[in-house]
Amino acid sequence: MAFRSVARNTGSLLTVQFAANLGSLVTVPFLTRTLGLEAFGLLVMAQVYRMLTWPLVEYGFSYSGARAIAVAPDRASVRATTDGVASATVILSLGAVGLGVVAFRYAPLLHDEWGIVAWATLAAISTGSAPWWYYQGTQRLGSAARMSAGLRGCAVMAVFAFIREPHHVWLVVAIDAMASGTLTLWMWFGLAAEVGRPRFGTKLGVQELRSGGPLAQARIMERWYDAVPGACAGALLGAGAVGMYGGADKILKLWRTASNALTRGALPVAASDKEMARSPKLIPLTLLVGLTAAGFLALIASPITTILLGPGFEAAAVLVQLLAIGMPATLLTSVLVGMVALPRGMDRAVRTVTLVSLVLLGIGAVGGGMTYGVSGLVVAVAVADWSRAGGIFAVSQRD
Numbered sequence: 499m500a501f502r503s504v505a506r507n508t509g510s511l512l513t514v515q516f517a518a519n520l521g522s523l524v525t526v527p528f529l530t531r532t533l534g535l536e537a538f539g540l541l542v543m544a545q546v547y548r549m550l551t552w553p554l555v556e557y558g559f560s561y562s563g564a565r566a567i568a569v570a571p572d573r574a575s576v577r578a579t580t581d582g583v584a585s586a587t588v589i590l591s592l593g594a595v596g597l598g599v600v601a602f603r604y605a606p607l608l609h610d611e612w613g614i615v616a617w618a619t620l621a622a623i624s625t626g627s628a629p630w631w632y633y634q635g636t637q638r639l640g641s642a643a644r645m646s647a648g649l650r651g652c653a654v655m656a657v658f659a660f661i662r663e664p665h666h667v668w669l670v671v672a673i674d675a676m677a678s679g680t681l682t683l684w685m686w687f688g689l690a691a692e693v694g695r696p697r698f699g700t701k702l703g704v705q706e707l708r709s710g711g712p713l714a715q716a717r718i719m720e721r722w723y724d725a726v727p728g729a730c731a732g733a734l735l736g737a738g739a740v741g742m743y744g745g746a747d748k749i750l751k752l753w754r755t756a757s758n759a760l761t762r763g764a765l766p767v768a769a770s771d772k773e774m775a776r777s778p779k780l781i782p783l784t785l786l787v788g789l790t791a792a793g794f795l796a797l798i799a800s801p802i803t804t805i806l807l808g809p810g811f812e813a814a815a816v817l818v819q820l821l822a823i824g825m826p827a828t829l830l831t832s833v834l835v836g837m838v839a840l841p842r843g844m845d846r847a848v849r850t851v852t853l854v855s856l857v858l859l860g861i862g863a864v865g866g867g868m869t870y871g872v873s874g875l876v877v878a879v880a881v882a883d884w885s886r887a888g889g890i891f892a893v894s895q896r897d
Contacts, residue, residue: 555626567635
């Protein structure tokens with residue numbers, strides 16, 4: 499029974515990730531050709547801003563909230579968790595609005611782009627406040643996953659129907675925000691129908707924020723790790739470099755997000771099966787899969803870049819090859835964190851390694867970008883990936 503539940507959760511998570519990546523696979527070739535390099539770079543910068551903001555709203559509730567719901571002994575406990583997370587989400591969403599005002603005035607490439615910033619802020623709030631934690635904790639991710647996939651399909655059709663000019667960047671962001679906002683409202687209405695309308699309170703929200711602080715820090719740093727290179731490219735190199743980096747990075751997204759979703763789905767099994775986490779085959783097999791995938795991607799980098807990104811993005815093929823260097827390390831980190839470190843209660847050690855890696859990534863990205871341009875920035879990303887994997891490996895070997 500437990501295996502079936504985990505399998506359903508894994509399938510639902512993979513459905514969400516597959517729909518998102520299939521949408522990118524379909525729309526990216528269209529957007530790169532319709533918007534052009536500079537406008538596509540502006541779109542990527544908006545997505546980077548969203549990636550920096552939504553983890554602040556989500557605050558690790560997809561783990562802490564799901565765990566609390568899963569072990570709740572009665573309906574009153576479920577209601578208390580729902581009220582606390584909902585109140586905290588409102589507080590964090592107001593903070594995200596304040597960040598939007600700051601981004602409008604000072605963010606690289608986004609200052610004075612009020613339409614893009616407003617829609618990107620709405621998308622970040624919608625993404626971060628979606629109560630996936632409730633559906634995951636109650637083992638009923640299927641309906642939410644299907645709704646997410648359907649809305650993603652509608653967003654893809656809207657992009658093809660309405661995007662015609664480079665200045666339509668704001669409309670791309672708006673379509674994404676409307677899709678994520680609709681999903682979030684649907685999920686909250688479904689939650690309210692089962693548990694009751696959440697009761698909001700400042701005290702409840704503050705208590706929830708305090709209890710989830712350490713886990714939230716780990717989640718935020720994990721997400722920021724992916725966003726920092728794009729932010730550095732925007733601050734140092736301009737829209738064209740951001741577009742080039744963003745195009746190369748999107749080619750890797752399908753592999754990365756699928757592996758992360760699989761690790762999350764398998765976490766409950768790993769947590770109860772110490773022998774699997776301690777298996778001597780775990781690390782060699784992970785590295786073998788990662789190296790194979792990276793080598794294959796490096797070989798096809800040029801043709802796949804031409805097909806997916808089109809004219810003007812030829813230089814992105816080299817970036818794809820450089821990014822592929824860090825792919826085995828990324829997979830190893832994901833597996834070690836999800837299947838070894840977190841089940842053993844090494845949250846603080848993982849958080850420390852991630853923080854150090856994030857700082858090193860920022861320093862390396864700035865230094866590499868200033869010295870060698872976007873290629874230097876990408877090399878810094880690969881170096882940071884392997885440094886992080888080494889740190890997580892060292893931590894995971896402790897008894």
